[in-house]
Amino acid sequence: MAETPKAAERIALFERMLLVRRFEEEVLRVAQAHAYVGRQHLHIGHEATGAAVASVLGPEDLFHTTHRNHGYLIARGADPGRALAEIMGRKDGLNSGRGGPWHLCDRAAGFQSTSAMVGGSVGLAVGAGFGLKKQGKTAIGVAHFGDGTLDEGICFESFNLASILQLPVLFLCENNAKEGQRPSSMLAARALRDLPAALQIETVVVDGRDADAVRDAAADAVAFIRAGKGPVFLQAQLERWPGSHQTRPEFPTGVTDLTLAWDRDRISGTHADWIRDHDGILLYAAKLVAEKAVSRDDILAVDGRVTSRIQAARAFAEDSPFPDAASAADGVFA
Amino acid sequence: MAETPKAAERIALFERMLLVRRFEEEVLRVAQAHAYVGRQHLHIGHEATGAAVASVLGPEDLFHTTHRNHGYLIARGADPGRALAEIMGRKDGLNSGRGGPWHLCDRAAGFQSTSAMVGGSVGLAVGAGFGLKKQGKTAIGVAHFGDGTLDEGICFESFNLASILQLPVLFLCENNAKEGQRPSSMLAARALRDLPAALQIETVVVDGRDADAVRDAAADAVAFIRAGKGPVFLQAQLERWPGSHQTRPEFPTGVTDLTLAWDRDRISGTHADWIRDHDGILLYAAKLVAEKAVSRDDILAVDGRVTSRIQAARAFAEDSPFPDAASAADGVFA
Amino acid sequence: MTVKTYAEAVVDALSGMFRADPNFHAIGRGILGHGGHERHAHALMKEFGHRFTDPPTAEGATASMGIGAAMSGCRMFVHFGTASFSLEAWNQLINEAGVAHSMSGGQIRVPVVFHMYHGLRGGGSGQHSTSPQGMMANNAGLIVMQPTSPRDVKGMLRAALKCDNPVVWIDHSALLGRTGEVPDEDYEIPLGSAEVKRAGTDVTIVATSRAVLWALDAAEILAKDGISAEVVDPRTLVPLDENTILTSIRKTGRLVTVDEAIQTCSFGSEIAALAAEKAHDALKAPVARLARAATPVPFSPPLEKAIAPSPESIAIAARRLMN
């Protein structure tokens, strides 16, 4: 077990996850303002997991993400302005406007290709692990993916490869399947972990709403992997954000009101359950305050900082022009 | 458990497996006579498994096989003459010369497409199970495949589908991986069955050299499947025949001498181990004789019958002309 | 005759088949996409929803299951969603569905219709915009169809569903809202018959799928310039109705091909090659090909727009051939 981190680290972690939340909310706002942003798969409700995992990785570790990637980019330090510009298809976007929301890429922040083909990130991250190992580095490959991804044969094949070759890969599975709803995954296994476990991969399941728990589990997993002991499958249990299935973005849970973290009686509406029990941001804010690690004002101060960063990001993105149409077929080959 | 079968049934089963052996030996002889037979993946050493499984299936059950398919066709009653003609690319071959050794097909004997793509038979047999179930039939789909097949994602995906939909499918895995050699399979699981078991598929492992054991296990599995209880993974443990890796066919173990079944001291040569311990045909002959179910002469009489059928088959195949080159592009569409 | 949308005509054909054949089954949902036309499938799903199987995200095995079920005596409809996903089942389409009938010496039949949406869709970026029709047509044993009008899709889908061969239907979501007259009675349009979608005398434009809409708009533009364009829609890529296409080229002496796919080895190239081979003497001008630029599809809207042919670019190309 990792040591209990200091308050400063925890507030930094909180800031990381809140930055993601405010970023995703801004994406929705931009969409509502009818600016073009493509189809969105937001990381709302996954931030505690994403930010916690990002917090234990070094800059050399190589990350492959999915269609639901924004959170990881932002949590690992990609510029929110350039990320938003990319989502809006602008010239100054991270991918110069060529990738869009499903494919944000920031090589400098340790991101490789983001694949929106279900299962794509898993195979590529195994390759990253292979390559890093061959290069004698201690860095690791990380595959982020959802529960539905386990249905794809490429995911199974990639687990098998990583296990046979004992590659340094963290398989980070965000299970957002809500009990009773049609899950993304239709795996016939009793539990998702049964598949990697059958392939002799170390498995860990953690409460994905609990940033401290995820950070500790991820730190342990990464230490295990760096020690050359082989891949780890880390599953974070989450519950799908009620807004995540909309083709046209809405705010079914409203813009996040951080004061609900300590004013829980005010939580109401159709999605009160989700807000109360599954919003990792509110849960972490509540915990930090309850444990007196920080004050309410500290939380609100973080929000103030974050919100102004996001406002600046939006201004930056909106100021960025669309790329020149004449460049449409450029840059196919290196 | 199935009842202990009568002697007549056991000698019939022995005849089935010997027919396969003599057929495969004839294929090798034809190849040595420099008649064209393509690349061979013979069923030698697998006959006890193949014939036993074939013996418990009805004519309505639909079989999908692999590159190593001859044994199943012959054991289920396909005409050896037409089968050999197909392997030699002749007009009267089962597939009119269009399929060749990897793709023998006899719809009337319950064979569907044979796929030489590793994993192909598994997905198709799941489809057969799906189709038969939808048609309200009690027949089942059967996928024959080797241990190496479990490496392919399509195999995993197909297991998953069969399990989710509780389809009537027998997954018949012939594990011919020899300890110490590079196995076909590189599955990271402790045992092959761990993969289907993780997907909540019933699994059974049986000694594939022991025809009685395979027949009983297969009968139980088929009864389970016909009862609508879902798919079964039946794994037969075998040891790869020493001749099976030759690109140019040889008889590393010699033409099978049935008298070795009771004259075990005469077993000798480089591959004596395999002949003594892994040849299901000799083992079954020895057992039948030892249990006094049949006499040595009965065994040799069966061989006489089988051998003359195979001789007739060869004559038939050799008499058959090559198809007319003008028909080369015919029959693409139904 | 009733005026219907293409989406409604699709539903007509499917419900007819569900009614006619109890052994007809579908795998996959979302057959009318997610852009608003899915409401036309509500009645269909209400009546025949139990004949649909919801697969896991596993395109290879899903395709295989459809193929195996078809071999076993069912007729199958397999929906892939975006055509890019069909590449996960490429092996099953080509090495299983396409070869089984021939390789078995005619013993096995594979009556499956595979359905997928190809092409530029607005924001599909590099992984959700594939137009694989040219790749698919470069194989044997697979019928490839791309109906474009409500009338065509009903008749061709009915024919495909009754066909004993695998049919790959590479659809475009931009067609779903197209309206047109659709006969009320049951009818089939044979697979392998092209249609002249607009008659003309000066230049032949051969286009498929959504590109037919661009071609028809281009013909309007050209008409204003006094150029009479004939728009030929092959409708089925394999087998190809060479006759209708060559007759048109022989008549006009000029050919423009339009393809939403990447040009190299595309269906547009195939038509141009056909002209060079079988209508060389009739050609009064070079053939002009229009296709998607050879780049992974960029996300940014102005870039995505810039890489595709358009009515204007088609008209310019055709006009150039008139000099």
Place this chain on the structure above:
Amino acid sequence: MTVKTYAEAVVDALSGMFRADPNFHAIGRGILGHGGHERHAHALMKEFGHRFTDPPTAEGATASMGIGAAMSGCRMFVHFGTASFSLEAWNQLINEAGVAHSMSGGQIRVPVVFHMYHGLRGGGSGQHSTSPQGMMANNAGLIVMQPTSPRDVKGMLRAALKCDNPVVWIDHSALLGRTGEVPDEDYEIPLGSAEVKRAGTDVTIVATSRAVLWALDAAEILAKDGISAEVVDPRTLVPLDENTILTSIRKTGRLVTVDEAIQTCSFGSEIAALAAEKAHDALKAPVARLARAATPVPFSPPLEKAIAPSPESIAIAARRLMN
């Protein structure tokens, strides 16, 4: 200069790369097939066997691993064996390797060479004889190469291994035993440069891979009839050296294309289309295309032979253009 086999030249290029770059790795064995030429790889395997990884039978993940490793800073060689197996990794080739550089706005590079053996191999039947070069070329972001001579393969493979883009090398086992002069020193032949393999004046034959051998034999036959055929080998299908090809067509005024793949949307069709588009005025006769018949490859030897082009059929087609 030393006379070497094609197989030996392949080994030259690979061992040069292993020596030059410690971050160069290979996945898959049997890179020289199983027909007798594998002995040329013995020394290579002895020295660099530890740089080869033996994968499970899982083409999709194997390709992905190669791609991911390349993105992470290695240079990779991924061997698929028979090209038919590459269809299991079709999605990874197209939707991952091909798009990553462009889609990332140029941040990511994918230096992988994918190697596979296409075509008729004698008894390959319907599932082991695929010639997917046309399909592969119908995509963006993938270089597609088919060297045919010992000299070419050394130079082009060296170039491919140093290239920062994914290269799909669609090889033919019938080439492995071809001998020819190979420079001893290190050299690269740029990807995207065609070569006139035999000069001529009456008719241009454009052929790729094994078909180049047929074309050269056809040229011999034609020479006896007093017909001077020029054989052009594009060597790289994407990017295409249009210039060399068009120069030849303009010179001879006649074009025969030869392709071992199925004709519809093939590379042969692409060359014919190119001629119709950019050399129309120079063409004195219709273009003639030769390709594999559109059938799953039948097993029986006389049938397999009958579906392929041959030196004789090429010569007949060329002769017909002379009238």
